[in-house]
Each structure stands twice: as structure tokens, then as C-alpha cells.
Amino acid sequence: MAKLNLNVNGVTKAVDVDPSMPLLWVLRETLGMTGTKYSCGIAQCGACTVHLDGQPIRSCVLPVSAVSESTKITTIEGLSEDLSHPVQKAWAQLDVPQCGYCQPGMMMAAAGLLNSKPNATDADIDREVTNICRCGTFQRVREGIHLAQDIMKSTKA
């Protein structure tokens, strides 16, 4: 076991955990933050996507010991406090989710893409949003990313 400090959604959390435990399970079980989902456990599907310093990563295979105290972890619970993130607004407007189980990861992947590429093209989306959704929401996910871009631009203007 190891005592670690994690910066989760802007709050420092002290945890005493097995250092080899993946970040996903520290979030879900140690911290009780169940918005981030388990689905494949081998970084194939992206349901467990969170941001480390704004960049999307798959938390199901990342040992918690690899996350430094200064690294900012953002989960779906911290994307915004009030559903005001452009991705959340776009997802609500287009009714993107079906079962919704993959959507926390999908939205974190989308938000991560927009962090690094606010003008992401369809080709960027194809390359960087590689999450699996068995309900098949991809058409609305794509529309949602483009709508989120519009929302970001109109907010800045």
C-alpha cells in the first residue's frame, strides 16, 4: 500500500492504495466517483477515459502510482459543475446518449480533442476519438463535437 495525493477535479485527495491499482479503480472504489466506467480493462474501448492535464488517457491500465501529485486529473464529474461544458451542452442539445454507459468516456475523449484541437476536422475525430459505443451513437457524437466547437466559438466571441 502507498499513501498518495491525487489532484482530482481541482481537489487534493489523500489515498492509501496498492500502487499497482489502476487509476480507474482508485476513482471508482477508493474515491467513490463512479462516473468513470469499467468496460474492457485493456484500454480498448475508452469507457474509462479521463484527462491528465487536459489530455485524454485510458485509466483502466494506468497504475495510480504513475500519476504524480501535480498532475491534474479531470473526470466526467469535473468536466463542469453544471453541465455547462460545450460538450455537455452539445450532447444535451442533440440527445447523443442512448444507454449512456460509454458516454462519460466518449465525452472526455471529445473534450480532450477540443482541448488540443479546437478546430478539429472529421479526420481528426476519426483518428482521435476511438472509443467503442455498442449502441452506435457515433453519428450524433460527431455532430456533437462540431456543435461543441460552434458553442466554444460563440462563447468566446
Added chain:
Amino acid sequence: MKSSIHMTRRRFVLGSLSAGAGLSLGVLPALDLSADHHGGDVLDEVNAWVTIGSDDSVTIRIARSEMGQGTLTGLAQLVAEELACDWEKVTWSFPTPGDNLKRKRIWGSFSTGGSQGVRSSQQYVREGGAAARMMLVAEAAEQWGVPAASCRVEKGVIYHDPTKRSLRYGEVAAVASRQAVPMEVALKDPADWTIAGQPLKRLDTLEKLDGSLVYGADIQLPEMLVASIVDCPVMGGSLKGFDDTQALKMPGVKAVVPVKTQTGTDGVAVVGTSWWHANEALKQLNIEWDLGPNAQMNDASITALLESGLDASEAFNGNWEGDVEAALSDAVTRVEAIYKVPAQNHAPMEPMNATARYTSERCEVWCPTQNGEAALAAASEASGLPIEQCEVYKTILGGGFGRRGAADYVHQVVAIAMQFPGTPIKLQWSREEDQMHGFYHPTTMAKMRGSLDEAGNLTGLHMRISGQSIIAGLMPQRLVNGADFVAFQGVVKGGLNPGMDDHQMCYSIPNLKVDHAMRNPAVRPGFWRGVNVNQNAIYLECFMDELAHKAGRDPLDFRLALLKDKPKAAAVLQAVADKGAWGSEDGLGRGLAVLYAFGSYVAACAEVTVTDGELKMHRIVAATDCGTAVNPQQIAAQVEGSFVYGLSAALLSQITFDSGVVQEKNFDRYPSMRIKDMPKVETIVMPSGGVYGGVGEPTIAVAAPAVLNAIFAATGQRVRTLPVARQLASA
């Protein structure tokens, strides 16, 4: 306003989880938890379907499960339409299967499959909404001393225009239940709908956007322990022994327990405080299995079994006209082809899970299930407690697709919880467990034979299906003289079996035979979104394309000539051909498919190119005539989603067996479409009225054959053994 309602429901759902023990008093959960609603407002039941708070908030009870298909919202729209309430104030709750039992099944069936969610309950939920409205109006009229007929309702407000008086629903709801339940209600004409029939937003979206929705996998109860399980990797095998020395040394591991259930599963679970550690500990157990009688099964043995059915003399008839053998022997041109469709797993994103708390007096289960009543029966059977002492609390499902109609995981979690009386146990399957212990979409083959006359008209068709019967595997009592009519979904003769008339073949063919050589390998079969229309549509619609090309006829015209007796089928096909630019010479390969299934007429036109063996799907135009459209934008979502599910199977994935063990244990070997693979889907919703056809499943049938036919148009290559995978030839 909207968000506060969502907050309320969130509290309600969580409340029903944490207040589990309190429900044993026989109090209805919604009433029991009424104090939780809007910080103490009274929430009153007008009838079983509708409760209204003094703040006018309307809670509509939804008996069917929500797994992404949108039924929850559609059913709420139907109730709200007849209730004539303010949609902005509508929220929902799940009644429990135990309450349904106590109230003599007042909510009807909880089963959610077969695209039945709306169509088999729309009548009584609309009546429930209308009855509630009439009771609210009767209450207001009584208070005013005027005839109910002189009152009108608009958006949850009752008006008596002659005296210019009004009362809000919230002002009369508390006492409206004293009014007589109307014996007869008049339902609105869908043409007059303002809530139903509209492309409204789902009621369950917002809590899916911030991680706050509690799925079964997310349940946390006080003192709860978590478990991971491994069942014998070969179906029918059994646990011989294990060594838990190492496992018990791992952090948080409390116990290692054998888990044998009445459903035939036999495995071992690790129980602890952390699921990840429990799952890691499973790998340290050095388990010994008796692999049982199916340990030699592999893909070659299954294929040989199916091939033995292709020309077998005995088969069950599902459709026939004239004399197909005579037509084939008289044919100017005979066409023959053999197709094969592999097994599939459901693989919902949320792997199977359930939570149970057992005491000698009571067994409670929290789980995502497509059939709450089956889960309740499983809790009773597994615990040995009378069903009245059991309860199931449903969550929204992280995908179902048919898999969660089964209750094997409920049996397992109760078997574990019985070893820890009073302690809640959450059983979470790993993805590997989910892949290896599915109820698989069966693999089947078909031998297609067709005859053409000199003019290129289809004179005869024999469709021989060979493969596993899901009904024989899961509900053999529903076989009819040994035959499984569900095997003929989409190609069956009308009037043959009362349950199958929503699946009749569209084409009128003078000499026809569709028959099924039942060949059941030792694989647990299951209902997989679309069920048997998936392969039946591939067999029929790809072969129609082959016949049209052999006849030198346009595949659209060839089909339309055979659809003269089914104008609605012809209409959806023509619609996709028109919007899909059928016949254009623009370098795109186009393919068509049409089918009648689950009570809806559906068609698709796919546009593809193939470059160096790489398939690119550019667009699929889809049409559905589901009779009545309850929420057109959600119908479009179901079409889009069903195409991803169906095409993932047709193009990418399969379940195979070696030595009785499933080989595709995770998404690395069981690929699923991603956003880069998704074609643009344009959905035409063209309801022709009258009936309520299914929505979640019918369209899945036409995606694969339309794309396969488009691949032929683009390349001249017929792919008859699925998945397509790497079979496309490089130029």
C-alpha cells in the same frame, strides 16, 4: 425548472437503492419516498401510472426497462399525452417487480425485448394516462359542483370556462384517487397528438452527461463487498477445485467461494473490498475444471453440423407456395448460393452485474435487467425464499441488446450473497467473463436456390436455413411440434403461427419453400438485437440481388415486381432508392434491402467504395414504416444505432470456439465499429398509421444486406461467409 426535476429523480433513484430495507414493509416505493420529492412536497398517486406532486410535478411510472432504446421516454410521452399534463414537469420512476406482484400485475409485463416496449403496452399506458386525467377532472368538477363534461384541460390545468375557474393538477391530485376509476376511456387520435409523436428530448439524458446516473455497476451500499467470478470456460463443465492460498493474501480479499447455480453455471468467485483486487486474485487460484462433454467442440465441428442440414431431407416448413422443386427443374436459369453467418456476443458496454443482500427472511437484488419479473423469480429460486420475500430494484441498463433478458448473473450473486447473510454483495463480471459466458446469437448457414424464366422473372425460391434454434435452447415449451417458428422471422408465411404474423415475407413468389433444418450445437443461444432477422435478411436479400443480376434485371425493379401485394414494403424500398440516388453513375456501389419484421416495414440503400481491399461506407439511407411514430428523433437514433450494431457483426466480429472455449475474450479480438467506420445514416420515418410497429430491431436487418449488395456493385465480389473482415480483394 427542468434541472430541478432531474435532480429530484436522481435523488429518487438513489433513494430507492439506499432505502431497500424499508421497502419490506409493503409500502409502495414512490409513496414511501414521497418525502424525498421536492424537499417534502406530497407526491400523490392518481393511479398506478401517474403520481402528481402539489407543485404539479408529474411522475410517470415506467414498467419496461430502459437500455438506450428510448422506450422510457416514448412510454412517458404516451401517458403524458392522454394525461394532458405539462411535459416540462414530467419525470419518471420504475415500479418494482415486487410491487407489481403485490398489485396483481397492475403494470403488466416488465419484459423488454422483441421491440415490444411500446407496441405491446401502448394501449394500456395511454388508457392509464387518460383515466388519470378523467379522475383529476372529476375531482375538480366535484369541488366546483359542475358536470365534468363542462371542464377542459390544458397543460395540467383544469378549466371551467363558464365560471372562469381553474385548478392545477397539483391542487387536486392529493384527493383525486377517491374518484371512481373510469370503466371506459376514449383515446386521442394520433393526428391530434401534441406530446406523443413529437421529436422530444429523452427524459434520461442529462444525468448521463455528468456521471451521476447510477448504473448497476455503480451501486454502492453500506458495508457492501464486491465480487469477481470465473465460471467453467466450457459450457456444461464443472469446478473440481482451486488453491486460494495466494488469493487470500491479496489486499482486501475476504473470501474465495464456489458458486454453483440452478442455471448450470459452476465456478468460483473472489469476494473483497476492491473489485480490481478480487479480479486479480481470481487469476491466482490455479483452478481445476472438469471440462465436461463439450470440451472437443470447435468451429470445424459446428460448421460440419450446420453443413449436414443444408441438404437434409427433413426440415421444418416455415413458408411454402406452389411446387418449388418443379419450378427449379423447369428453370431456364438456376441460381444457387450458400451463405454463412457466424455467432455473435451481445457485448453491452456495461458487463453483466448484479447486487444482492440476503437474510433468512428476505432477498433483495439491484440490477440492470430487461426483465424485472424474471430477475425477481430468479432471486426467489436462487435464495429458496418465497417470491413475496424477494424484491428487485431495476437500474437503467448500460446496454442490453437481448443479453439482459437472462438472469444467470442474478442466480450467481444470490448464491454468493447467501454465504454472507446481511452483507450486500455486488457481483461484477469482467469483460472476459462477459464474452465467454454469453447467450450467443447462433451461427447459421443457408442454401439458397432460385429459378428464373426466359424473361428473368423469379419463378421459384428455396431457402434452406440450417442452424441452431434459440427457442429450443431457451424455451422449448414454445416449440410447435418440434418446430421453431421464430427461426423464420422476416421470411415466414402469414397465418401459420399467431406470434409470427409481424414477420411475414414481403415477396409474392409463385413457387416457394422456406425451411429450417434445426442443428443445435452445444452453445448457449440467445436473443440478440434483431434475433433471426439478421441472418434471414442477409440470406434473402443478398440472394435476391444475385438473382436480379443473373436475370439481367435492375435489383430495384426485380424486387418491386415481387412486392405488388405488399405496397408498404414497396413504398419504403422506393423511398430509399429515391433518396439514395439509386441508379446514379457516380462511382459508388449501391445496394438495397427490404424486410418486414417486428411489425414494421424497413428498407436501406447503402453507398460504398472499396479501395485496395478497404471498404468505405459513405452513406446509408434507411426508411421505416412503423405504423405509428411515437418519437421520430428517437426512431432515427435507433436506426443509426442498429446499423452500427448490425454492421459491426457483419463486417468485423465473430464468436468462435476452440476446445469448447470462446476465443474472442475482449474487444481486441472482438472488434466493434468506431466513429471512423460510421457511415452517414439518413433516416426516413414514414409511418402509415394504424398499428404500432417495432423500432429497436427491424432496421438492423437491412443494413448488412444493403452493404453486402453495395460491395458487389462496387467490386463484383460476393461475400457469402461473414464477417467480411479482410476478405475484400485488393485491386
